[in-house]
Amino acid sequence: MIIKQLSVFVQNEAGRLVKVTEILHDAAINISALSLAETEEYGVLRMIVSDTDKAAEVLRQSGYKVKIIDVICIVTPDVPGALSEKLKLLAAEKIDVIYMYGYSNDGKAHLVLKTSNPKRASELLL
Amino acid sequence: MIWNPKKESMSRDEMHSLQSARLHATVKRVYHNVPFYRKKMQELDLEPGDIQSIDDLSKLPFTTKQDLRDNYPFGLFAMPKSQIVRVHASTGTTGKSTVVAYSRKDIDIFSEVVTRALVSAGVTAEDVIQIAFGYGLFTGGLGLHYGAENLGATVVPISGGNTAKQIQLLQDFGSTVLACTPSYAAYLFEALQESGADAGALPLRVGIFGAEPWTPAMKAKIEEGLKIKAFDIYGLSEIIGPGVSVGCDAGEWLHISEDHFVPEIVDPTFLKPMSEGQTGELVFTTITKEAMPLLRYRTRDLSSLNYAPCECGRTNARMSKIYGRSDDMLIIRGVNIFPTQVESILLEIPEAKPHYQLVVDRQGSLDTLEVQVEIDDSYFSDELVELSKINKKIKHKIESVLGISVILKLVESKTIARSEGKAKRVIDNRQI
Incomplete structure (x- = not known):
């Protein structure tokens, strides 16, 4: 089955991940699957969420780089x-x-x- | 259009005599009224009579920002406080603030040169000008304000910041001219895009941008985004404020109101005058200001001069866009680096946004330069391999131009502070 995944660029800094999950919480979005790929400087958070478009929108509004992919x-x-x-x-x-x-x-x-x-x-x- | 053809298009000979007479008078006044200058001239064995023409300019002592600080607050005033109608001051981020003063006539000159600048940018009395430079001790807001009123344009004195309001007024008032820093113009454009507004549909047609260095590529980007024609306005409070020089339709040079401010280019290390076309530190002598005339003020801005008549019809001296600051110049492992170089490179790379920050540090005895760059949204990939390719591409490009190795760090959007005033581009953590 093809589903939509939300990918978010996050810097490797304390608290950055908390911020993303908080924003999703505030928008009442549930995360059903998640993986974090990381390098020394930054990571990409990949998530399957309950409302991909809304999650992308709220994160973009907070200045995050996000991408929705199949x-x-x-x-x-x-x-x-x-x-x-x-x-x-x-x-x-x-x-x-x-x-x-x-x-x-x-x-x-x-x-x-x-x-x-x-x-x-x-x-x-x- | 030229606001004051008599002064902006006079022959070089006429300009020479006008400047010479005004310089002579200024030197005489500061010698008698400002103890600081009398002392400096006496140390050089100079008397006012030794300065007969503009050709004697290089005999005079320099003035630096430190001199203004040392004479804080009112030590360099050349007239009694009762005749001073306004003061402005710098924010003093690197020490005591510097104070500048204006007589009523100085304010008239300030308005005149700003009006010249606006007219050079094609602004007319029909325009609505939204002034998003800060009002207050900073000269930007009030400087543009008086010039625009003098021209008869409709002034919207919104001052800096409050981006949502700026956008609302751009739409509701149909502002046709926007005056602010270039980095704020870029920020406004992004905010407009995010709000879903069509920047091209706004009546905005001219941008008057200044107070920080910006590259031609950044100018092109703002012009394309906001669908406007952007003009560079240059100035510094010590000389008068914005309006010392301004761009015109005919190219990238800025016309100097040379009948008020006499430019020179000097070698920043040896302080020797340099010839036309050479890049060095820009120095100005004010020859009409009453309240606080300055002799050979070192701006720390790097530029070059051009005395050829311009296609636009003006004959006054032109300066190149500011190339950088002689004190912003970073020396990293012996190599001279200007932040604007990095900006130019980034503007050529579609994957990168022109928002950047340079962090200089020292590990052991080795200087390190970290370049923090935002990746452009449309190039963001969730594959680390792709991100790493972009990282390498930007790093390689920067290294090939700067000639030193850098640490390239891709950062989240907006983690690089978009200042609503001047952009902070460099953080130097070296303890030297």
Whole structure:
């Protein structure tokens, strides 16, 4: 399934992350998945939220650089080899996985992937 | 259009005699009325009679900002306080503030030169001019105000800051001219965009921007964004305030009201006069001011002079846009760096915004220069690889121009303070 992800540029400084989550809280936006990619100087916060457009708007108003992008979300059984099977499907069509994050619970794994071709990837991973 | 063709378009010979007569009178007055100048001249074995023409200018002593501080508050006044109708003062961020004074005639001169500047920018009595320079001790607001009233334009004296109100009045009053600092103009444009307003639909047509150095590329960006024609107004309170010189339609040079302020360019290190076209420190001598005339005041601004008649019809001396400040010049690992160089580079890189800050530090015995840059919204990628490419591209470009290695740091939007007055571009943390 293709879903919208909100990416936010944050500086590596104490309190910057708190600020972002506060702004989302004030706008009554719920975060359902999140990953933080970081370098020495800055990071990119990637989130799946309850209202992507509204979240982008409130963050922009506070001066944040945000971007909404298409990612795909898949659910696999939480067993060895399940992910590898899915990734093979993508590899077979030379679709790159740029990054991914996820978790497993109750026997299921939920994964968010940014790929070079979200549309085709979501068809393959249905 | 030329406001005062007699004074702005006189022949060089006429200008020479006018300046010479006025300089002679000024030197005589300060010698007799200002103990500071009498002492300085005596130390150089100079008498007022030694200064007969403008060619004798280089015999005179220099005046510096420190001299103004040392004579704080009223020590350099050349007339009794009863004849002084106004004082202005600098904010004094780096020490005691500097005070300047005006007689009634000085205020008239101030208004006259600002009117010349406005007319050079194509402003007429029909215009509505929104003055977003600060009013108060700073000369910007009141200076523009008197000049604009003198011209007969409709003045909106909103002063600096309060961006939401600025935008509202631009729309409601249909201001056709905006006067403020260039960094504030850029900030206003961003705020306009964010508010969803169409900058092109505003009646605004002319910008009078000054009080801080800016590059031609930044000018182009503001002109394109606000759909206006921008003019550079130059001045400093010590000489009179804004209106010492102003840009015209015919190019990038600024016309100096040379019948009031005589320019020189000197080598900032050896203080020797430099010739036409050479870049050095701009020095002014006021030759008509009554309350507080200054001889050879060192502006610390770097510029060059051009005495060729201009296509616009003016014959007065022109100065180049300010290249930088002789005291803003950073010496990092022995290399001279001007903040405006960084600005020029950033304006050429679409991925970067021209908002930047330089942080100079010393690690061990090595100076470091950190350049903090905002990434342009449309180039923001959530992939670290892409961000790192942009980082490298900007870093490489800056290093290739400056000739020293820099630490490039991409920062969040607006973390680089957009000052509503002068932009603070450099933070020097070195303890030397």
